[in-house]
Amino acid sequence: MRKNLSALKAAFPYTIPVMAGYLFLGMVFGVMLSSKGYHFGWAVLMSFFIYAGSMQFVAVNLLSSAFNPLSAFLMTLVVNARHLFYGISMLKKYNGTGLKKPYLIMGLTDETYSILCSTEAPKDVDRVSFLFFVTLLNQIYWVTASMAGGLLGSFFTFDTSGIDFVMTALFVVIFINQWKSQKEHLPAVTGVVVSVLCLIIFGPDNFIIPSMVFIALALTIFRRTIERRA
Template sequence: MQEKIKAFKVAFPYTLPVMTGYLFLGMAFGILLNSKGYHFGWAILMSVFIYAGSMQYVAINLLTIAFNPLNAFIMTLMVNARHLFYGLSLLGKFGESGRKKPYLMFGLTDETFSILCASNPPPGVDRGWFMFFITVLNHSYWIIACALGGILGSLVSFNTRGIDFVMTALFVVIFLEQWKSQKQHAPALIGIGASVLSLLVFGPANFIIPSMILIILVFTLLRRPLENLTSLETTDKLEEVG
C-alpha cells in the first residue's frame, strides 16, 4: 500500500496540466453531445468505455446519421491510427507493468503518452504504479469533465458552432510541447513531411492512413540513424546533469 501511495503522490503533479485541459475539452464534448439530444449519462458512458477525445467528437456526428458499421470502423481507424505509434514506442515501459498493462494500453491518450515519454519516476517509486496513476487520473478528469459538460448543456443553452475546434488546438499545443522538449527534431519533421505529401496526393479526406503507412516505412528505413540521434541526445543530457 505504501508504494501505491508514494507513486500516487509523485504522479499527481504531472497530471495537473492535463486536468486543466480536459476540463475544457471534456465539457465541450458534453455540451456538444447534449445539443444533439443525448442525456449526460451517455457522455459518462462514452468517456468510460471509449475514452478517445477526438473519436468521441467524431462519434457525435456518427450518432446523427444512419448507422454504417464499415464507415464507423474506417473512420475510427483513420482518427486513432496514431495510437499504433504510441503503443509501439511504449512496449518496453509497459512490459514492466504486469497486470496493469491492459488498462495502460486502453488508457493511452495523447496527453498520457506525452507525460509517460517526457517523465520518469524518481528512485524508489515503482514505475508500473507511477504510469498507472498517471493514466487513471487523466481518465478520471476526462470522465468528470464530460459529465459536467453534459449537465451544464442540459441547464444552459449554448451556441456550439466552432466548439469542436478545441481538439485541433490541443494537438497543436501537444506538438509544440514535444518539439520544445526534444533537441532532435528529425522524427517530428518526418511526420510533418509525410503528412503534407500524403495530403497533396490523396486529399484532405483520405490522407491520414497513407501518411501513417509512409511514416512507418520511413522510420523503418531510417531506424539506425534515428537511434543514433537519440543516443547522442541522451548522452548530451547526461553530460549536462554531470
C-alpha cells in the same frame, strides 16, 4: 498504500496540462452530445469505454445520423490507427506491468501517451504505479468533464471558440521538450515533413494513414544512419 500515495503525488504534476485540456474538451464533448438529445449518462458511458477524444467528437456525428455500425467500425479504425504507433513505442515500457497492463493499454490516449513516452518515473517512486496513476488521473478528468458538460448542456453561454487550441499548444510544447532532450532530430523532422507532405497530397480527411505508412517507411530507410550516429 504508501507506495501508491507517493506515485499518485509524483504523477499529478505531469497531468496538469492534460487536465486543463481535458476539462475543456470533455465539457465541450458533453455539451455537444446533449445538444443532440442525449442524456448526460451517454457522455459518461462513452468517455468511460471509448475514451478517445477525437473519435468521440466524430461519434457525436455518427450518433446523430443514420444507424450504420459497419461504417462506424471502419471510421474508428482510421481515426484511431495512430494508436498502433503508440502501442509499438510503449511495448518495452509496459513490459512487466502485470495486472495493470490491460488498463494501461486501454487508457493510452494521445495525451497520456505524450506524457508517458517523454517521462520516466522519479527514482524513489514505483514505476508501474506511476504509469497507472498518470493514466487513471487523465481518464478521471475526461469522464468528469464529459459529465459536467452533459449536465450543463444548453446552459453554456460564454464564447469558447478557439479553446481547442489547448491540444495544439500541448503537442507543440512536448515536441519542443523532446527536441531539447535529443541530439538526433531526424525522427522529429521526418514526422513533421512527411505529415505536411501527406496533408498537402491527401487532404485533411485522409492524410493520417498515408502519413503513418510513409513515416514508418522513411524511418526504416534512415535506420542505419540513425543507429550509426547514436
